[in-house]
Amino acid sequence: MSTSIGLDSSETSATLRSDGRPVYDRGGTVCVIGAGASGLAAIKNLREHGFGVDCYERETSVGGAWNWRHDRSPVYASTHLISSKPSTEFPDFPMPDSWPDYPHHSQLLGYLERYAAHFDLLQYVWFGTEVIRVEPADGNRWDVTTRSTGGYGAERIQRYAAVVIANGHNWSPKIPAYEGLDEFRGQVMHASAYKDTTQLRGKRVLVIGAGNTGCDIAVEAAQQASKAWHSTRRGYWYVPKYVLGRPTDQVNAGLTRLPLGLRQWFAARTLRLTVGDLTRFGLPAPDHKIYETHPIANSQLVYYVGHGGISPVPDVARFRGNTVELTDGRTIDPELVVLATGYLPKFEFLDPSLLGGDPAGRPSLYLNAFPRRHPTLAVAGLLQADSGIFPLVHWQTVAIARRLRLQEAAPDRAAAFSARVDAGAGGRWSSAKVKESTRHWFEISHSDYLRELQTVLDDLETAK
Amino acid sequence: MSRTRIIRTRDWASPVPPVHREVRSATPETDEGKPPVLFVPGYGHGAWTFAEHWLEHSASRGFAAHAVSLRGHGGSGAAPKATLRAYVHDVVQVAASLPRQAVLVGHGAGALVVTHALARYPARAGVLVAPVLGGWGTLGGALRRNLAGTLPAVFGGRLRLNRRQLFSRELPVATAADYTARLGRATARAQWQLLAHRDPEPPVGNPPLLVLGSPDDRIVSASALTRAAARYAAAPLLFPGMGHDLMLDARWREPIDAILDWLDKDAPTP
Numbered sequence: 187m188s189t190s191i192g193l194d195s196s197e198t199s200a201t202l203r204s205d206g207r208p209v210y211d212r213g214g215t216v217c218v219i220g221a222g223a224s225g226l227a228a229i230k231n232l233r234e235h236g237f238g239v240d241c242y243e244r245e246t247s248v249g250g251a252w253n254w255r256h257d258r259s260p261v262y263a264s265t266h267l268i269s270s271k272p273s274t275e276f277p278d279f280p281m282p283d284s285w286p287d288y289p290h291h292s293q294l295l296g297y298l299e300r301y302a303a304h305f306d307l308l309q310y311v312w313f314g315t316e317v318i319r320v321e322p323a324d325g326n327r328w329d330v331t332t333r334s335t336g337g338y339g340a341e342r343i344q345r346y347a348a349v350v351i352a353n354g355h356n357w358s359p360k361i362p363a364y365e366g367l368d369e370f371r372g373q374v375m376h377a378s379a380y381k382d383t384t385q386l387r388g389k390r391v392l393v394i395g396a397g398n399t400g401c402d403i404a405v406e407a408a409q410q411a412s413k414a415w416h417s418t419r420r421g422y423w424y425v426p427k428y429v430l431g432r433p434t435d436q437v438n439a440g441l442t443r444l445p446l447g448l449r450q451w452f453a454a455r456t457l458r459l460t461v462g463d464l465t466r467f468g469l470p471a472p473d474h475k476i477y478e479t480h481p482i483a484n485s486q487l488v489y490y491v492g493h494g495g496i497s498p499v500p501d502v503a504r505f506r507g508n509t510v511e512l513t514d515g516r517t518i519d520p521e522l523v524v525l526a527t528g529y530l531p532k533f534e535f536l537d538p539s540l541l542g543g544d545p546a547g548r549p550s551l552y553l554n555a556f557p558r559r560h561p562t563l564a565v566a567g568l569l570q571a572d573s574g575i576f577p578l579v580h581w582q583t584v585a586i587a588r589r590l591r592l593q594e595a596a597p598d599r600a601a602a603f604s605a606r607v608d609a610g611a612g613g614r615w616s617s618a619k620v621k622e623s624t625r626h627w628f629e630i631s632h633s634d635y636l637r638e639l640q641t642v643l644d645d646l647e648t649a650k
Numbered sequence: 651m652s653r654t655r656i657i658r659t660r661d662w663a664s665p666v667p668p669v670h671r672e673v674r675s676a677t678p679e680t681d682e683g684k685p686p687v688l689f690v691p692g693y694g695h696g697a698w699t700f701a702e703h704w705l706e707h708s709a710s711r712g713f714a715a716h717a718v719s720l721r722g723h724g725g726s727g728a729a730p731k732a733t734l735r736a737y738v739h740d741v742v743q744v745a746a747s748l749p750r751q752a753v754l755v756g757h758g759a760g761a762l763v764v765t766h767a768l769a770r771y772p773a774r775a776g777v778l779v780a781p782v783l784g785g786w787g788t789l790g791g792a793l794r795r796n797l798a799g800t801l802p803a804v805f806g807g808r809l810r811l812n813r814r815q816l817f818s819r820e821l822p823v824a825t826a827a828d829y830t831a832r833l834g835r836a837t838a839r840a841q842w843q844l845l846a847h848r849d850p851e852p853p854v855g856n857p858p859l860l861v862l863g864s865p866d867d868r869i870v871s872a873s874a875l876t877r878a879a880a881r882y883a884a885a886p887l888l889f890p891g892m893g894h895d896l897m898l899d900a901r902w903r904e905p906i907d908a909i910l911d912w913l914d915k916d917a918p919t920p
Contacts, residue, residue: 234856273662277656278772280739283668283669304751305751436665437663439662440663440664442659573662640657643654644653
C-alpha cells in the first residue's frame with residue numbers, strides 16, 4: 187500500500203477509530219519521539235526535506251541524555267566527551283573553535299540548545315508530553331497516543347504519516363543478577379543515579395563495570411573514597427585521550443582507510459608504547475583485539491591504579507551480608523557499590539515485534555534505524571559507535587527523510603530500498619568481531635557504518 | 651558538482667587550527683525576525699569593505715548584518731599557510747555562532763569560499779556577488795587586464811589589483827586609491843587553489859541562491875558571471891557601470907538593496 191506523504195497539514199479533524207476513540211489526523215506530518223540530540227537532528231532534517239513535524243518530549247526542555255536536569259539523564263557532574271570535537275559535532279553545525287578538544291557536558295547541552303534555537307526547532311516540540319502508545323494504522327500510517335508527562339490529563343490520539351523514534355537508549359538501567367544482591371547490607375546504586383563526587387567521599391567504594399562511565403567513576407572514587415575497588419569481567423584496552431600530543435581519535439581518523447588488521451596492530455603498538463603493559467599494573471591483559479569491544483577513552487584509570495588509588499579486582503561472584511565475594515576467592519567489604527553496568531534499550535510505547543525484536547528486546551534493524559515491513563517507521567540514534575554519535579545520527583536522519591520523500595516521489599525506488607532493508611536488517615556494521623553481549627548490541631564501527639550510509643544516501647537522493 | 655561526502659577523514663584527522671577572527675556587525679534597532687546576513691569578503695579584502703556601507707544599510711532595513719575577515723585578512727589573526735579549507739572553516743564557524751540560520755553573501759573569491767561553505771552549513775540563502783569561482787579562465791582574464799599585478803601571484807607572490815579593475819570612474823580617485831591601498835593578500839596556497847580546486851559539494855538544505863554582478867567588472871567577465879549564475883540560478887542580476895567591488899563603488903546602494911529585496915521576497919522563513 188502506498189503512503190501519501192505531503193507537506194505539513196495543520197488540519198486536525200477528529201474521526202473515530204474502531205475502538206470508538208477519536209483520532210486527529212495530522213496529514214503528512216511526521217511524529218518524532220524525543221527532543222534529545224537525535225530528535226533535534228530528526229526535526230531539522232525532516233523540516234529541510236519539507237515535512238511538517240510534531241515532536242513529543244516528556245521533559246520540559248531539550249537535550250535528552252545531555253540535560254542533567256532530566257530525570258533520565260545518565261550525565262554526572264564531571265562528564266566530558268570521550269570523542270573530540272571534530273568527530274562529535276553535527277557535520278553542519280560545528281562546535282566553536284574556542285572550546286576544548288573534549289567539551290564538558292554543560293557545554294554540550296548549550297550546544298544542543300543553540301542548535302535548536304539556530305534552526306528554530308522549538309516551535310515543533312511539544313514539551314511535557316509523553317508518548318504512551320504507537321500503533322500501526324491503515325496505509326502505513328501511525329496512531330500516536332500522548333498525554334502529559336506523569337499521567338496527568340487526558341490521552342490524545344493523533345495519526346501521523348510516519349514516526350521517528352529518538353527516545354535514547356542510555357536511560358533504562360541494566361541491573362545484573364548477582365546472587366545475594368538483594369540481601370546486601372551496604373548501599374547499592376546504578377551509575378544512572380551517580381551525580382557527583384560527594385556521593386563517594388570517605389566511603390569504601392566498589393565500582394562494577396569497565397565502560398567509560400565505570401572507569402570515570404572509579405577514577406573519581408580514587409580521589410574521593412577511602413578505598414576504591416574496580417571490578418571488571420575481562421581485560422580491556424584503556425585508550426588515553428591523547429597520544430602524540432593530539433586527541434587519540436584524531437590520530438586514529440587518519441588511519442581509517444587502512445585494513446582493520448593493520449589498524450588493530452597499529453593501535454595495539456601505540457598503546458604498548460604509551461600506556462605500556464597493563465598486567466604490570468595488576469590489570470588483566472585484554473582478552474580480545476582492540477575495536478572488538480566498545481573503546482574506553484580514559485587517561486587516568488591506569489594512572490590511579492599505578493598510584494594505588496584504585497585496586498583492580500575481578501568479577502563479583504556473590505554478595506553476602508556486608509561483604510562481596512570475588513571470582514578469585516577474595517572477599518572485600520565495600521560500603522557503597524556502584525553498578526556501572528550499562529543500559530538496555532526500551533520502547534515501552536511500541537509492540538516489540540514492530541522493530542523485529544527478539545524476546546531479549548534487541549531490535550532487528552537495517553543500519554540500526556530501519557525496521558522490516560514498516561517503511562514509515564524508523565529509529566534514530568540507536569548506536570554505540572567508536573566515535574562521536576552526532577555525525578552518524580545526522581546522516582541517519584537525512585536518510586530517513588530521503589526515504590520518506592521517496593515513498594511519495596518514486597514508489598519503485600522506495601520498494602527497492604525496502605528490499606535492501608529486508609536483506610540487511612540485523613546486520614553488524616563493524617568488520618571487527620564484536621563481543622556478543624547486550625553492551626555491544628548496537629556497536630558499530632563509524633567508518634564501516636558511514637560507508638554503508640553513503641551508499642544509501644546516494645541511492646535515496648531525490649529531487650526535493 | 652560532486653556529491654556530498656559524509657566520511658570526512660581530513661576534517662576529523664586534521665581539523666583546521668583556530669585563529670582569532672575579526673567580525674564586524676551592525677544590528678537593527680528592533681528585531682523583525684529577519685535572518686542574519688553574513689558577508690564574506692574576497693581575497694585581499696577584509697570585513698572593513700562591508701563595514702563602509704553595506705552593514706549599516708542592511709541593519710537599517712531590519713537585517714542583522716555581519717562581516718568576517720578571513721584568517722590572514724583585515725583584523726583577523728595571521729595565517730601564512732591558510733588554505734581554502736581554512737577560509738571555509740572561518741565562514742562556517744561564524745555562521746554557526748549567529749543566533750539564527752544565516753544568509754551567506756560572498757564577494758569575489760569570497761563567493762568561492764561561500765559555495766564551499768554552503769556544502770557545510772545549511773544557510774537560509776546564498777548570494778554570490780561578482781563571484782570569482784576560479785579556474786584557469788580567471789587567470790587568463792586577469793593576466794590580460796593587469797599583467798604586472800597578476801604575474802607575481804602566479805609564482806606565489808602578491809596579487810596587486812589596480813583601482814581601475816575594482817571601481818568605476820564615478821568613485822572619486824582619492825577614495826579609490828585609499829581603498830586599494832588597504833587591500834591585503836591571500837596566501838600563495840589559497841591563490842593557487844583559486845585556479846585548481848575541487849568542485850564544491852552541493853549546498854546542504856537546498857537554499858535559494860542569487861548571483862549578481864556588473865557587466866563592466868574588469869575581473870569577472872560577463873560570460874563568467876552568466877556561467878556562475880547558470881550553475882546556481884537562472885540569470886544574474888546585473889548592475890551596469892559598476893566595478894568589481896560593488897560594495898565600495900559609488901553606487902553601492904543599488905546591489906545591496908537588490909539583495910535585501912530578494913531576501914524579503916524570496917528567502918524562506920522557517
